[in-house]
Amino acid sequence: MRTTRYGLLIGMLLLLVPAVMFAGAQREEAAGQSGPEKISLSVYHYLDQTDKTTAPNFQELVDAFSKQYPEIELTFEFGYGESFHNKLQTLAMSGQLPDIILLYPGKRTAQVTSAGLVKDLRPWLQGHEDEFASMAMQPQGKNGEIWELPEDISITSIMYTNNKLLEQLGLTLPKTMDELLVQGETIRKAGLIPLAMANKDDWAMQSCFAGMIAERTCGLQWFDAALAGEASFSEPRFVRSLEIIKQLHDENMFSPGVNQLAYGQGLDDFVNERAVYLIDGGWTVNQLVGELTDSQKAYVTLESFPDITNQAGESGSTSATAGQGFGMNAKLDEKQAEAAWKWIWFYSGPEGSAIRQRHGRLPAYNxxxxxxxxPMIQKLIRYAAKAPMGYVLDAVIGAEPIGVFNNNLQQMMFGNKTPQQVADELETMVDEIDRGN
Amino acid sequence: MPVRKSLLPWKIFAYSIMVLFTILAITPLLWLLTSSFKPHAEIVRNPLGLPRTWYMENFRRAWTQGSLGVYFMNSVFYSIIATSITTLFALGSGYTFAKFNYRISKFFFALYTLGLLITVHSVIVPLFVLETYTGIGNTRLGVIIPYIAFGLPFAVYLATGYLKGIPDSLEEAALIDGATYMQIFRYIIVPVATPIIATMFIYTFLSNWNEFVLVLTLTSKTAIRSLPVGINSFAGGMSRDYGLQFSALVIGTIPMILFYLIFHEYLERGFAAGISKE
Amino acid sequence: MHNRFRKRYSYWLLTAPGLVVFLLVIMFPVIYSVSLSFTEWSGYGTPKFVGMKNYIDILSDSIFLHGLRNNLLIVFISVFGQIPLGFIFAYILHRRMVGGGRFFQTMIFLPITISSVVVALLWNQIFSASGLFTAFMRIITEDPRYVIGMFEQKNLAIVPILFVLLWMHTGTYMVIYLANLQKISPSIIEAAQIDGASEGQTLRRIILPSMFPVIATTAIFAISGSLKAFDLIYAMTGGGPAHFSEVIAIYMYVNTFKYYKYGFGSAASIIIILLSVGLILILQFFTRRIERRNG
Structure with missing residues (x-):
């Protein structure tokens, strides 16, 4: 009895091993058989394969590319969330970067770009600069290099507004923050949330709010000076932006337990009409397209956070950054680089951008x-056209200072640190880590 | 019956704590299962209720879009191969550590104990570099070898403990009869150790099946990745689809529950044998 | 002579394969980590030797110290929560105090098969500020802004995690103890009870002493598991909010993989190992003493 069972098990194993091994080998063989004129390139991309809009959209783009360039064969590896960055780091450190890599314009992938592991794209890009939004063409390296061709413009702070609720409560869109604070009372009395926000994953408050509010209190010029070390984050105008966050929190404007809500749960509240406003990035439009009903789409609008007193930045401004895009490995030879550029240009240039725009993205290509x-996508495009844009903090400040800052924002809301302390710590770390390099 | 009477408060306590734990174990699974049959919008709007219709689309999409079929086969492959080798190696070491009376065994055993304390994250970068240099990076072998290594400390612990409990007389008799050590291992130790083999196998299998960080970092081709990587691509982040996410989690969880329900008796029997003495 | 050679040859034949794999995959990186822990390195160029600086910085970092405190609480709940509770379950089942023992046994062990991602997901759907429990409490307290305050307090944020850990791992200990209880010959217990020993006396005089070595061994697993605890906590809270539920493994992970401080992160992982070794040695010291006293 026992022998039979073991026999069966061993038999199964014997069948399985070659089957699986062979399955892998076959694929590799197929790749090897391709004619000499074919060029094979590996691509590392950030993609959530379950995203209802992005994933099919990307597939459409890849199909269109391979139809147009059958001689270029791309093999993809997809990373996602934090593991995308961990893997990228490991690949870079061991000299195993793929041929084409998705990169970020700011500090997020600086460990790859600043280490000289990718090529400057300017020689290929030459003559096409005007076809992109100017934000996307800002230099990414010290000598003005363009390491990646941005696919999108990413707006990180939008005040999504439920106008039906607003009307039911007898309110109108606030012009100033003081007005908004007064509204808070009415909204809470109705059992609703004034500003839905989810900051358990602590980047949200920084990315979707702090950059925008810092633009308002400090202005863009001052911010450039601070990044260059000519002004300090300890100065009152930056501290003021943190005080505003603290005030909104203390006056119960954000979702109750804002620091306990996982990212996405703020959106849940907004979709279910438990919140009048939602503070979130432009990428959320992707979700709203699928989750709002048609009638909701009619009365949900995209607005800017209202003016604050003594505003130094522009009225109605938000924060934005040029989005990620593909760059190429510095090791590629001329022929490979030529093929890699074809993909990069196809993706971020006119063809790919048109496909992505249809699916709710804001291409950097005009x-x-x-x-x-x-309708939600059209609203986003209109919003992007009119809103002045400031910096997103995590695009201009390094990983460690921003990580500590994100956490400190939570500490500040809990009352464990003062806005001045948080600002001082940011200044110290930026000075020590970012400005030094 | 005085014993019975004094047992009554015990009984009440016993039942309540058992029932509580059972509810805690079952509810999440039931909730997960029912939710996986709802479309995303319904989960957001009505997280608790039963699905209005049994929506199979989640499973279909998770399976095809996430290449879960390929991942599933790979998971089975890695779990079986790595677990079998871990079990064999651990049994060999356990035999020598328990029966050979070499002083160096103590040192090796201490090293394995140290291995219990190592997290995957603290070895992952050097390991990746090592695999790249030796050329086994991004191959099936490159996944199996670390799996074997991480399974070993606990398995060696179990095997050594078990084999120490077996009387020396069996082995000595065979030696006098002229058997070689390898013959003793094959014909005496292995049969005697069946319960602990089952335990090592099941326990290691469970942890290999759920392993994520190693396979994610050490591989890049879809063709050789395993289920947790596929499932992870459905969990959380900027965009979300709870329905897909839940159905992917169900696909990953159900085989383990079935595996456990079928084999748990072996597991329990072996634990008794393995962890008797240090 | 010949025999000794044969024995040595067999020893290595049986021990070496596992040992080689283990040393290459685990010990080599650990040694590499030790040397890296005295340097500053962002992943490129040559690491810069900084002596004990990383260790000093870590040990004087209040975030690390809070993480350490949380880890010690996890050790505490494992050794003084999971183990006794696991024993109680095993004892209840062994003495057949409940009907349907098999069923309960299966259910209590079940959480082991569920991945921590699922546990964290469920947790979030129930206890987060938009979760079911919170919604329920908002109705009861008539406070639409009710949230569970515990999560936002530095000292208490770890408590829910302790509960989940208790729930997840008690089953393993139960299975181990149950199996070993079954090895105690029932005739000894019967004999004692005929002699008039009460339930409590049997437990104290016969069962506990014979289970002692097993309990000591499982305590080693509990300690090592507690200090490297990562998956579940990372999925549930990520160490937040504001590092309140931080543990050393998360501290190490964030510094290495998010801030690209390889030397610093290595030092943190070495500290985890040293702490575990220290705790296990203390445990063994006490075990030996108790064993000697028991004769």
Whole structure:
């Protein structure tokens, strides 16, 4: 009895091992058989394969590319969330970077770009600069290099507004923050949340709010000076932006337990009409397209946070950054680089951008507004066209200072640190780590 | 019956704590299972209720879009191969540590104990570099070898403990009869150790099946990645689809529960044998 | 002579394969980590030797110290929560105090098969500020802004995690103890009870002493598991909010993989190992003393 069972098990194993091993080998063989004129390139990309809009959209783009360039064969590896960055780091450190890599314009992937592991794209890009939004063409390296060709403009702070609730409560869109604070009372009395926000994953408050509010209290010029070391984050104007966050928190403007809500739960509250406003990035439009009903889409609008007193920045401004895009490995030879550029240009240039725009993204490449797009997408495009844009902090400040800052924002809301302390710590770390390099 | 009477408060306590734990174990699984049959929008709007219709689309999409079929086969492959080798190696070491009376065994055993304390994160970068240099990076072998290594400390611990409990007389008799040590291992130790083999196998299998960090870092081709990587691509982040996420989690969890329900008796029997003395 | 050679040859044949794999995959990186822990390195160029600086910085970092405190609480709940509770379950089942023992046994062990991602997900759906429990409490307290205050307090934020850990791992200990209880010959217990020993006396005089070595061994697993605890906590809270539920393994992970401080992160992982070794040695010291006293 026992022998039979062991026999069966061993038999199964014997069948399984070659089957699986062979399955892998076959694929590799197929790749090897391709004719000499074919070029194979590996691509590392950030993609959530379950995203209802992004994943099919990306597939559409890849299909269109391989139809146009059958001689270029791309093999993809997808990373996602934090593990994307961990793997990228490991790949870079061991000299195993793929041929084409998704990179970020700011500090997020600085460990790859500043180490000279990727090529400067300017020689290929030359002559096309004007076809992109100017934000996307800002230099990414010390000598003005463009390491990656940005696919999108990423707006990180939008005040999504439920106008139906607003009307039911007898309110109108606030012009100033003081007005907003007064509204808070009415909204809470109705059992609703004034500003839905989820900051358990502590980047949200920084990315979706702090950058925008710092733009308002400090202004863009001052911010440039602070990054260059000519002004200090300890100065009152930056501290003021933190005080505003503290005030909004203490006056119960954010979701109750804002620091306990996982990212996405603020959106849940907004979709279910438990919140009048939602503070979130432009990428959320992707989700709203799928989750709002048609009637909701009619009365949900995209607005800017209201003016604050003594505002140094522009009225109605938000924070934004040029989005990620593909760069190429510095080791590629001329022929490979040529093929890699074809993909990069296809992706971020006119063809790919048109495909992505249809699916709710804001391409960095200048295109006309599509006529058939979802109402929410059209609203996003209109919003992007009119709102002045400041910096997103995590795009201009290094990983460690921003990590500590994110956490300190939570500490500050809990009353364990004062805005001045948080600002001082940021100044110390930025000075020590970012400005030194 | 005085014993019975004094047992009554014990009984009440016993039942309540057992029932509480059972509810805690079952509810999440039931909730996960029912939710996986709802479309995303319904989960957001009505997280608790039963699905209005049994929506199979989640499973279909998770399976095809996330290449879960390929991942599933790879998981089975890695779990079986790595676990078998771990078990064999651990049994060999356990035999020598328990029966050979070499002083160096103590040192090796201490090293394995140290291995119990090592987290995957603290070895992952040097390991990746090592694999790249030796050329086994991004191959199946490159996944299996670390799996074997991480399974060993606990398995060696179990095997050594078990084999120490077996009387020396069996082995000595065989030696006098002229058997070689390898023959003793094959014909005496292995049969005697069946319960502990089952335990090592099941326990190691469970942890290999759920392993994520190693396979993610050490591989890049879809063709050789395993289920947790596939499932992770459905969990959380900037965009979300709870329905897909839940159905992917169900696909990853159900085989383990079935595996456990079928084999748990072996597991329990072996634990008794393995962890008797240090 | 010949025999001794044969024995040595067999020893290595049986021991070496596992040992080689183990040394290459685990010990080599650990040694590499030790040397890296005295340097400053962001992943490129040559590491810069900084002596004990990383260790000093870590040990004087209040975030690390809070993480250490949380880890010690986890050790505490494992050794003085999971182990006794596991024993109680095993004892209840062994003495057949409940009907349907098999069923309960299966259920209590079940959480081991559930991945921590699922546990964290569920947790979030129930206890987060938009979760079910919170919604329920908001109705009861008539406070639409009710949230569970514990999560936002520095000293208490770890408590929910302790509960989940208790729930997840008690089953393992139960299975181990149950199996070993079954090895105690029932005739000894019967004999004692015929002699008039009460339930409590049997437990204290016969069962506990014979289970002692097993309990000591499982305590080693509990300690090592507690100090490297990562997956579940990372999925549940990520160490937050504001590092309140931080543990050393998360501290190490964030510094290495998010801040790219390889030397610093290595030092943190070495500290985890040293702490575990220290605690295990203390445990063994006490075990030996108790064993000697028991004769």
């Amino acid at each position: 295109l006309d507004t599509p006529k058939e797009a979802d």
